[in-house]
Amino acid sequence: xxxLTGNPPASGTALKVEDRLYLYPGAVxxxxxxxxxxxxxxxxxxxxxxxxxxxxAGMNHFILPRGGGPPTARYGNHAMPMLLEExxxxxxxxxxxxxxxFGGACLLAxxxxxxxxxxxxxxxxxxxxxxxxxxLVNENSGGREGRKLTFRxxxxxxxxxxx
Amino acid sequence: MSKKKILxxxxxxxxxxxxxxxxxxxxxxxxxxKNGEEAVRMSEAELPxxxxxxxxxxxxxxxxxxxxxxxxxxTLQIPIIMVTTRGEENSVETGFESxxxxxxxxxxxxxxxxxxxxxxxxx
Amino acid sequence: MNETKEHGGYVLKVREETTRALATLKxxxxxxxxxLAAVESDRARLHQEKLNVQEQLxxxxxxxxxxxxxxxxxxxxxxxxERENERVAGQFLDIETQNANLANLYxxxxxxxxxxDRDEIVAAIREIVINLIGCEDFGIYERVDDEExxxxxxxxxxxxxxxxxxxxxxxxxxxxxxxxEAIIDEHGRSGIVAAVPLSVNGRxxxxxxxxxxxxxxxxxxxxxxxxxxxxxxxxxGIALYSTALHADATRRRAEGxx
Numbered sequence: 001x002x003x004l005t006g007n008p009p010a011s012g013t014a015l016k017v018e019d020r021l022y023l024y025p026g027a028v029x030x031x032x033x034x035x036x037x038x039x040x041x042x043x044x045x046x047x048x049x050x051x052x053x054x055x056x057a058g059m060n061h062f063i064l065p066r067g068g069g070p071p072t073a074r075y076g077n078h079a080m081p082m083l084l085e086e087x088x089x090x091x092x093x094x095x096x097x098x099x100x101x102f103g104g105a106c107l108l109a110x111x112x113x114x115x116x117x118x119x120x121x122x123x124x125x126x127x128x129x130x131x132x133x134x135x136l137v138n139e140n141s142g143g144r145e146g147r148k149l150t151f152r153x154x155x156x157x158x159x160x161x162x163x
Numbered sequence: 164m165s166k167k168k169i170l171x172x173x174x175x176x177x178x179x180x181x182x183x184x185x186x187x188x189x190x191x192x193x194x195x196x197k198n199g200e201e202a203v204r205m206s207e208a209e210l211p212x213x214x215x216x217x218x219x220x221x222x223x224x225x226x227x228x229x230x231x232x233x234x235x236x237x238t239l240q241i242p243i244i245m246v247t248t249r250g251e252e253n254s255v256e257t258g259f260e261s262x263x264x265x266x267x268x269x270x271x272x273x274x275x276x277x278x279x280x281x282x283x284x285x286x
Numbered sequence: 287m288n289e290t291k292e293h294g295g296y297v298l299k300v301r302e303e304t305t306r307a308l309a310t311l312k313x314x315x316x317x318x319x320x321x322l323a324a325v326e327s328d329r330a331r332l333h334q335e336k337l338n339v340q341e342q343l344x345x346x347x348x349x350x351x352x353x354x355x356x357x358x359x360x361x362x363x364x365x366x367x368e369r370e371n372e373r374v375a376g377q378f379l380d381i382e383t384q385n386a387n388l389a390n391l392y393x394x395x396x397x398x399x400x401x402x403d404r405d406e407i408v409a410a411i412r413e414i415v416i417n418l419i420g421c422e423d424f425g426i427y428e429r430v431d432d433e434e435x436x437x438x439x440x441x442x443x444x445x446x447x448x449x450x451x452x453x454x455x456x457x458x459x460x461x462x463x464x465x466x467e468a469i470i471d472e473h474g475r476s477g478i479v480a481a482v483p484l485s486v487n488g489r490x491x492x493x494x495x496x497x498x499x500x501x502x503x504x505x506x507x508x509x510x511x512x513x514x515x516x517x518x519x520x521x522x523g524i525a526l527y528s529t530a531l532h533a534d535a536t537r538r539r540a541e542g543x544x
Contacts, residue, residue: 022251022252024268025267025268026268038252040252040255040256040259040266042259042264042265042266043265043279043282063267063275064274064275064278067274074272074275105265116282117278117279117282117283120282146259146264146265146266148256163256163259163260
């Protein structure tokens with residue numbers, strides 16, 4: 001079985017029709033049955049969490065690394081704990097959780113000396129996973145292109161197509 | 164150092180005004196266009212450092228404007244952020260295929276707009 | 287005699303050997319004594335060195351303790367600075383958000399009072415609802431003169447045929463008109479996310495109903511959305527009322543001129 005790696009599933013593991021949903025920027029989706037979650041990323045970052053033992057899974061898609069005000073999944077500092085809490089709330093086992101990180105492209109060659117927005121988004125995601133001791137098993141990030149991410153929760157397969 | 168220039172394109176006066184208000188007081192020069200055709204013309208005449216391009220517009224939509232801006236050697240390198248109303252899969256994919264570099268969804272969140280612009284153009 | 291002589295020789299020899307052995311022993315003794323003195327001196331030196339090292343150790347330990355203290359205090363200060371930094375960054379973000387929200391409210395207010403033309407005001411309300419709140423499924427209702435009825439005057443996705451005229455008290459929109467109280471239902475279970483009365487001097491002159499927000503908003507109204515709805519409730523009615531007064535005044539002037 002593949003595990004968030006993006007490798008095609010072995011033959012014979014073709015899945016039955018799953019729920020399909022498209023994740024908008026600034027949203028979190030968690031599922032308890034086989035689903036296909038899709039999203040499109042530029043400098044935004046999407047993180048997939050997957051518990052292979054229960055099939056519980058989720059994805060967020062945040063726009064900026066940090067933000068004040070009331071908690072919203074538009075900001076990484078809120079979107080990451082939201083995703084974790086919601087996946088656990090659905091019955092995922094914390095010790096089984098695997099993570100994958102996507103997006104964070106630096107689409108434009110900005111002249112700013114500051115770290116690029118995409119990099120800052122990625123850093124926020126990675127440091128949260130590190131802090132929570134959730135293994136990061138796959139990452140497809142950075143670069144200059146947009147990405148279409150398709151995450152199949154039945155087998156944890158996360159496929160990226162460059163746009 | 165000269166100020167960076169931003170071209171805002173939207174057929175909604177309210178949106179243009181809001182974007183201008185958010186960017187006011189920041190070290191950028193702002194120019195505006197009300198449809199895709201005007202956007203193509205102004206991107207060549209003004210050579211902005213960044214274009215914020217609405218999708219749904221009369222005369223010429225944002226996708227077509229984006230394609231034309233990418234066809235012109237003088238403007239093909241200008242970063243374009245697409246502004247999609249519905250933020251739907253097809254619309255965003257078409258945006259990237261047309262040559263946009265990133266996208267945001269409506270209603271425009273002022274803080275996000277400012278952060279993206281700053282990240283791209285510097286402060 | 288010979289025996290005595292031999293014996294005497296032997297004694298002499300023994301004596302000589304003894305004398306030699308004594309001399310050897312003496313010199314050995316002397317050597318040992320010197321070695322002992324050297325060892326004693328080494329021992330004294332080593333003892334002194336040990337004392338020196340111990341003293342050095344004490345000093346180093348003192349330094350180390352002080353360094354650890356200094357380090358801890360530096361780490362504490364660094365953490366304080368980081369916390370302060372984070373707090374200031376948070377405040378900065380909050381202020382930027384407030385600024386952006388104010389920009390929205392300013393634009394909305396400006397647009398609502400930027401004209402005395404009725405169509406332009408209705409268009410301004412539409413633009414605020416579509417572009418600032420993010421809703422493409424809504425209706426703008428205006429009170430029909432002094433009757434307790436509402437007429438649909440602006441919409442986007444809502445079907446104009448189905449709800450052209452609504453009586454006060456009828457459905458959610460009618461209820462908002464009758465009570466003058468806004469209804470917010472973010473889960474949209476009632477089919478309406480928000481319905482706000484447009485009031486002028488306490489009299490309900492219309493209602494704006496948002497049936498469904500743009501999908502990326504997930505039907506949840508943010509603080510800014512509430513503020514924009516409040517602004518519409520207090521200003522849009524007045525703006526529409528002003529256009530009616532202006533039209534009336536224009537008509538009267540035209541009649542007076544005749």
